[in-house]
Amino acid sequence: MSDKARLIDIARALNISTTTVSRALNNKSDINAKTKEAVLHLAKQLDYQPNKLAISLRKKMSFKSIGVILPNVGHYFFSTVLKGIMRNAHLNNHLVIVGESAESNSQEQKLVEEFVNYGVNGILIAPGRESKNEDITALLESKRTPYVLMDRIFPNYTGNYVLSDDFKGAEIATTHLIENGKRRIAHIGSLHNCSVGYQRFSGYLSALDNNGISKDDSIIRECLTTKMEEGYKATQELLALENPPDAIFTVTDDVAAGVLDYCHRHQIEVPKQLAVVGYSNSELSSIIKPKLTTIEQKGERMGELAFDFFFASYKDKETIHQKTFESKLIVRESSVSIK
Amino acid sequence: MSDKARLIDIARALNISTTTVSRALNNKSDINAKTKEAVLHLAKQLDYQPNKLAISLRKKMSFKSIGVILPNVGHYFFSTVLKGIMRNAHLNNHLVIVGESAESNSQEQKLVEEFVNYGVNGILIAPGRESKNEDITALLESKRTPYVLMDRIFPNYTGNYVLSDDFKGAEIATTHLIENGKRRIAHIGSLHNCSVGYQRFSGYLSALDNNGISKDDSIIRECLTTKMEEGYKATQELLALENPPDAIFTVTDDVAAGVLDYCHRHQIEVPKQLAVVGYSNSELSSIIKPKLTTIEQKGERMGELAFDFFFASYKDKETIHQKTFESKLIVRESSVSIK
DNA sequence: TCTGATACCGAAAACCTTTACGGAAGCAGA
DNA sequence: TCTGCTTCCGTAAAGGTTTTCGGTATCAGA
Known part of the structure; x- marks a missing residue:
């Protein structure tokens, strides 16, 4: 019971060869019923577990x-x-x-x-x-x-x-908002945590820059979990500003779902009052109301x-x-x- | 090049022992730089891939x-x-x-x-x-x-x-609809394909039966893929009936999403005109508008x-x-x- | 008594690698 | 010359199993 039981342990205990033990365990022919039973019994008693490695090696398998x-x-x-x-x-x-x-x-x-x-x-x-x-x-x-x-x-x-070009994706998303007449575009993202979040943030900034819109830290929100709730909370704060945004680009569809949820509950018209673009093209983006504009990730x-x-x-x-x-x-x- | 190269093939070719080859490959000490280089070179040439099984066996690993x-x-x-x-x-x-x-x-x-x-x-x-x-x-x-x-x-x-009790889950879902005043409850599901679908269908029938509502085949729709589109299509058909349902229980949240989508596009009030219950408590169920009543699956x-x-x-x-x-x-x- | 078949079993090789141990060779210092 | 150290290398065992090949014993039939 001490260490792992091997074929030879069973063999020795029963005064037979490992060949026979192997035969018994793999119910092959050429073996006496009594012997077989004895082996099976002892094997169970010793909690015998065949060594997969040895088997595979012997059988010339390769994985x-x-x-x-x-x-x-x-x-x-x-x-x-x-x-x-x-x-x-x-x-x-x-x-x-x-x-x-x-x-x-x-x-x-x-x-x-x-x-x-x-x-x-x-x-x-x-x-x-x-x-x-x-x-x-x-x-x-x-x-x-x-x-x-x-x-x-x-x-x-x-x-x-x-990887997917998160920088360019964010740039495209933000530019899309600008081209549709939005000028005060907020971002909810995970700015410093991971490269993905940072890339999207940078793309967002780049798009602003390309269109002569200066960055405004007051409408850039850091979220840590990229979950719906964070989006909801951030939107609440953003829309409470004196000079609220007319669009939000979020790091994730989930976060965008939170934004839309807030808008829905507070009768804010999307996209008229507030346009929203998410990221990932996750399942929810085509299910949510209104359907979410987003960046595809293959x-x-x-x-x-x-x-x-x-x-x-x-x-x-x-x-x-x-x-x-x-x-x-x-x-x-x-x-x-x-x- | 013919078969898989082994340690001994390299050894023989270089007139050294497998020990030395092994030493070279696993860059251990106790080996001449020249020998090592020769081994490495030949190993690459023969595309030598060490046998994981043998290594693990020898090292007494177990997985x-x-x-x-x-x-x-x-x-x-x-x-x-x-x-x-x-x-x-x-x-x-x-x-x-x-x-x-x-x-x-x-x-x-x-x-x-x-x-x-x-x-x-x-x-x-x-x-x-x-x-x-x-x-x-x-x-x-x-x-x-x-x-x-x-x-x-x-x-x-x-x-x-x-497994999860799909029968009872469906029963509960359907009963919930009945308790909220619905009498003409449709079902969109995968009736015959898999046990899960069948169980949910049966639970639905059981709930009807328990409440003295007779089954009506015209408002029971089979869907094969359990995707959103199927839900949409089935709803279209159901609501076009002379005697349309006042509630729908679907086999899946995805299908329910299709139902809700149809309602949204055709200004059908949910739950007033049509109540909807899905199944799974998937992510979308709390994101979709209106939020979906559903059965939790852990x-x-x-x-x-x-x-x-x-x-x-x-x-x-x-x-x-x-x-x-x-x-x-x-x-x-x-x-x-x-x- | 011999032949042949059948039922059961074992020795040893094979699978491929690592490693403990020891050995040979070379060289420095005494 | 001898001792001791270093450097390099090989022999053989070990890891646990399957499989080939053959062997013994028993028994029936001739």
């Missing part, structure tokens, strides 16, 4: 696998990324092992370490807000495990990645490509693969009045 | 893992189930390998086979619409792999499962328990574990007028 680390599997965008990854992984006979970092740095490192130790052929990771370049990539480099960053990226990172396609990049760099570690997906504006009801 | 098979990872409910599974799996040091069946029977079987061959310690599966009891469970039984069914279940199934909790059941049955295969989660009504705006 290719990739580890996927996501901040939040329940999040719509990431779940579509996962979907894309899985499609191409299965097409190429790779198992997909998934871990959730919950945006935590330590959890992320633990997963990377675990996956590497396990021996995955590669790692596809969407870094959490907290995570730092050195912590993650250094470990991966040292273990010589190919990896691809997804969605978020580190400042001086030069390796493989797939999660599934990104996942597919992330796998392809890993696969390519698996064969040729020298060349690096990088792709920034263009961002597309999807105009719905929340930003322009129906003609 | 516990579970395979999770879901019809659709991108679906909100399933992604929360996955979240729950992963939490408890990581807590108990199990890797989580995920596969998507896309509701396809063959894909499901392929995944089961793959996972079993791989040697997962257990399988957690949410069967797709198509899947049949025999196909799946027989295989699992034969391989002696513990498994637990999630969300959906087979007619004469007697093994481990976690995906995350279900996932957690599914893992726990597997874990328990791993140690004791005799006793079976079954849990049906109670269904809770969440009343929002779509079914009762705000008081």
Whole structure:
């Protein structure tokens, strides 16, 4: 009972060979019913668990696998990324092992370490807000495990990645508002926390600049969780200003949903009084009333490509693969009045 | 180049021992720089890939893992189930390998086979619409792999499962409508395709029966995809009837979203003219206008328990574990007028 | 008594790698 | 010359299982 029982432990106890034990356990022919029963009995008693590694080794199996680390599997965008990854992984006979970092740095490192130790052929990771370049990539480099960053990226990172052009997406979104006559455009976002939030904020600023609108800090709100409630609260504050905004660009569709919720409850006409543009083209954006203008993010396609990049760099570690997906504006009801 | 290169192939070619090759590859000390370089060079040339199995075996590592098979990872409910599974799996040091069946029977079987061959310690599966009891469970039984069914279940199934009480949930939902004065209640659902849909349909019928309302086939609509568009179309048809319904209970929140969309576009007052109740308490239900009355489904909790059941049955295969989660009504705006 | 079939079992190789241990060679210092 | 240290390398065992090949025993039939 002490340590893990092996085939030979059973064999010795019963004075038979490991061959026979193996035969009994895998109910093959060429074995006496009594012997078999004895083996089965003892195996259960010793809580015998076959060693998968040994079996696979002997059977000449080989398994290719990739580890996927996501901040939040329940999040719509990431779940579509996962979907894309899985499609191409299965097409190429790779198992997909998934871990959730919950945006935590330590959890992320633990997963990377675990996956590497396990021996995955590669790692596809969407870094959490907290995570730092050195912590993650250094470990991966040292273990010589190919990896691809997804969605978020580190400042001086030069390796493989797939991401969407958040800067340009935000620029397009904001410009869209300006082109529709809005001049006082607020932003609710996560400015400093993660690269994605920062990129969108920067794109927003760029669009203002391009159109000769000066930045006004009073209508720029930081939100930490990018949830609906934050959008609601921020809108409340923004509309209470002496000089309230006539449009809001939010870092996320969820936040935009909060904005729209506030407007709905307080009879604020969207888009006439307040135009709203979100980000992600998540499911809710076409369900919410009014339907949300937003920026499309091709999660599934990104996942597919992330796998392809890993696969390519698996064969040729020298060349690096990088792709920034263009961002597309999807105009719905929340930003322009129906003609 | 023919077959997979091994340590000994490199060793023989260079007239050295496998020990030295191993040393070179894992850059240990005790090795001459020239030798090391030669090994590295040849290894690259032969495209040497170390055998993970052999390494792990030798290093006495052991990995516990579970395979999770879901019809659709991108679906909100399933992604929360996955979240729950992963939490408890990581807590108990199990890797989580995920596969998507896309509701396809063959894909499901392929995944089961793959996972079993791989040697997962257990399988957690949410069967797709198509899947049949025999196909799946027989295989699992034969391989002696513990498994637990999630969300959906087979007619004469007697093994481990976690699911939500769809029958009672639908009954509660329908009764709620009746209690609020509705008498002509339609149903849009997937009646025959999957157990879940059938259960909800049955619960709906039961509630009608309990309240002395006779079933009317003309206001029962079958939808195949449970997507928003189906809800929209079905509503259009239902409301065009001579004797249109005054309430609709849908199999899914998504379908309900379609109903609400139709109402919104055609100025039908919800809930006054038409009350709506969905199913799942998905994210959209609290975002949509009017907010959707629905039945709560605790995906995350279900996932957690599914893992726990597997874990328990791993140690004791005799006793079976079954849990049906109670269904809770969440009343929002779509079914009762705000008081 | 011999032949052949059948039922059961075991020795050893194979799967591929790492590692404990020891050995040889070279060189410096005494 | 001897001792001791360093540098490099190899032998063999170990990790746990499956499988090939063959062996013994028993019994029926001739």
